[in-house]
Each structure stands twice: as C-alpha cells, then as structure tokens.
Amino acid sequence: MSFLAAFIYRQFIHEPPAPTASFKGRTIIVTGSNSGLGREACRMMVRLGASRVILACRNVDKGKIAAKDIQATTSCSPDMLEVWQLDMSSYASVLAFAEKVNADLPRLDVLLANAGRVTRKFGMTEDNEESITTHVVSLSLLAFLVLPKLRETAMKFNTLTHFTATASELYEVAKFKERKVPDGKIFATLNDKSKANMEDRYNVSKLLLMFVIRQVATMFPLDSRQIIMNCVAPGFCHSELGMNEINGPILSRLVQIVKNILCRPTEVGARTLVYGASAGANTHGQYLPDCKITPMKGLAKGKEGRELQNRVWMELKEKLEQIRPGVTSPS
Numbered sequence: 001m002s003f004l005a006a007f008i009y010r011q012f013i014h015e016p017p018a019p020t021a022s023f024k025g026r027t028i029i030v031t032g033s034n035s036g037l038g039r040e041a042c043r044m045m046v047r048l049g050a051s052r053v054i055l056a057c058r059n060v061d062k063g064k065i066a067a068k069d070i071q072a073t074t075s076c077s078p079d080m081l082e083v084w085q086l087d088m089s090s091y092a093s094v095l096a097f098a099e100k101v102n103a104d105l106p107r108l109d110v111l112l113a114n115a116g117r118v119t120r121k122f123g124m125t126e127d128n129e130e131s132i133t134t135h136v137v138s139l140s141l142l143a144f145l146v147l148p149k150l151r152e153t154a155m156k157f158n159t160l161t162h163f164t165a166t167a168s169e170l171y172e173v174a175k176f177k178e179r180k181v182p183d184g185k186i187f188a189t190l191n192d193k194s195k196a197n198m199e200d201r202y203n204v205s206k207l208l209l210m211f212v213i214r215q216v217a218t219m220f221p222l223d224s225r226q227i228i229m230n231c232v233a234p235g236f237c238h239s240e241l242g243m244n245e246i247n248g249p250i251l252s253r254l255v256q257i258v259k260n261i262l263c264r265p266t267e268v269g270a271r272t273l274v275y276g277a278s279a280g281a282n283t284h285g286q287y288l289p290d291c292k293i294t295p296m297k298g299l300a301k302g303k304e305g306r307e308l309q310n311r312v313w314m315e316l317k318e319k320l321e322q323i324r325p326g327v328t329s330p331s
C-alpha cells in the first residue's frame, strides 16, 4: 500500500481496537504524559488495573494537572499516580531520572518512551540538534539505563516487561540526505545548521528511533532478558504536537479545521501505545502501527536498512559511552 493509501485507510477506515490487556499489579512509566497521547495512555492503563503510574514530565506542574485529570476521570486512588521530573533534552536529567527508577522502584513493568516534539527551528541541546537528542540519544540512554530494572522485574515476578517507544508513520518518508556522508559523520552532519533540512528532521529522528529499538532488541534477545522492546505509531491524532509553532488566530483556526477532518481522537491513537506496552513476545524488535506487526519500510527496509542502522549505531554507541562509560553493556 502506498503511503497515501495507508494514511487514508488509517485515518478514515480502520480504528485500532480498544485494549483489554490487564495491567493489574504493574508499575508503569510514561514519558511526555502531561498531554496528548501519553496522558491518554496513562488513563487507559489506570483503567486496565495498573497499580502505580508514573508521569515522567519535564514540567512537573503540568504533570500534576494531568494526574489530577486522570484521577478525576478514573476515580483511582490519587496515591497511585506520581509525577517525576524528566527532561529528555538533558542527559543529566535522564541520568538522574534513571537513578531514581533504579533506587526507588521495587518493580518496573513498562517504560513507554513517548515524549516527543516537532519543530522547524534548528536548535542544539547537549551535543545534537534537539530532535535528535530527545528522540534518539536520550531515548537510547534511558533504555539502556532502565534495562536492568526491567530485567530484574521480569525475573522476580516471572513475567515479561516492556520498553515501548512512540515512533511515527512519517519515518517512512524520511529523506535523510545526511546519510550520504562517510562513515562516522552522520551525527555531525545532522548538527550542521547550514545544511539542516528541518522539514525532514522529525521524520529522520523517528527513523533513527526505530533503528535504536531494532538494534537493542537484536543485542538482547528476548530469552536472555525477558524484556520486549517494540515501537508503535498512533496515526495522525489530536494533541498539542507542533501547535506551539502555529502563529496567529487565522492559521490556528485553519489548522484546527484540517485536524478536525483528519485526526483520530487522542484516545484512539493512545490505544496503539497501550497495545505496544502489553503486546506479546512476537513483537520484540518490531514496529507496530495500528496494533499490528508491520515490516519496516522506506530507509529501514531490507539489507540496506540494516546497513544504515549499523552505521548509525556505531556513532550512537560512541556518544552513549561518552555520556556514561559502560552503559551499552548493562548487567
């Protein structure tokens, strides 16, 4: 199916099923959960019986408002919802967050790495353009840092745990011209403001996120750790995504009209996230748009896709090892 045909099918014909999996007794973390899909995913997992849900947000006040809203609509005990500070554009914040996870949580069943942003403005955070720091480097850092806790939980409670990342269907149309450079220069090229194609950057960052999931899943097969690593894509959904870049009341109104025609309700998109966070062993290393295992396409496809993934991984591994030596070989 072409990208356009798949878009039409997804937005107008197919509706992902409401999840029914039980999260009873589970401890869940959702990053970027003060709004949009993350907040709805938290609400859904509370309704499905989760015991402890941690909203990992860069703005704690916004997180507390979201927690209150979830509590009011589900009538859950307020004690089961917590808000922890996490800014994915800061390595120090990711390191501090992971330390708290490892020190304070008796168990961690699901980490839903959902925080994301879209922007046409080029800006650096840490040693990368911000989308790359947030969606790729910090996400990988967080994954490696919490793998021991996910593994410990799986072993102790004889269960499977999940690291699920929110990707986007737009990875499929990433042009990623920055890949056409010698080995070892991809991230440096992505950091070159004078050559940056910011129209393509979100798509590229989500493609790289999918490479991370596939790479880490290959490094840690399911039978070695009992951790399912997968990535989901929610379709085009109502949320706050990109809305801060829409200037002026007329443009805002126009965007709202288009979104009202095209977008899925946030709750419907969030079903795909909750599906990923409860999906079976066969989803390890897989891409799950619309709650189905789907072969990766575009630049992720086939032998060339694996080769590109390998080149990206070689550079990313070096970055991660600089942030925290030994992090890519967790116990």
Ligand SMILES: NC(=O)c1ccc[n+]([C@@H]2O[C@H](COP(=O)([O-])OP(=O)(O)OC[C@H]3O[C@@H](n4cnc5c(N)ncnc54)[C@H](OP(=O)(O)O)[C@@H]3O)[C@@H](O)[C@H]2O)c1
Pocket (backbone or CB within 6 Å): 031, 032, 033, 034, 035, 036, 037, 038, 056, 057, 058, 059, 062, 086, 087, 088, 089, 090, 114, 115, 116, 117, 134, 166, 167, 168, 169, 233, 234, 235, 236, 237, 238, 239, 240, 241, 242
């Ligand atoms: N909506 C869609 O159509 C769509 C489609 C495909 C994929 N997605 C993906 O779905 C995920 C959720 O997005 P959404 O649509 O629900 O948009 P949203 O309402 O804007 O939610 C994004 C969340 O990510 C948080 N976030 C952004 N940068 C962060 C950072 N550096 N550290 C920590 N949190 C950060 C935001 O916090 P603040 O409120 O503080 O900014 C917010 O809570 C994103 O990864 C997005 O790329 C969305």
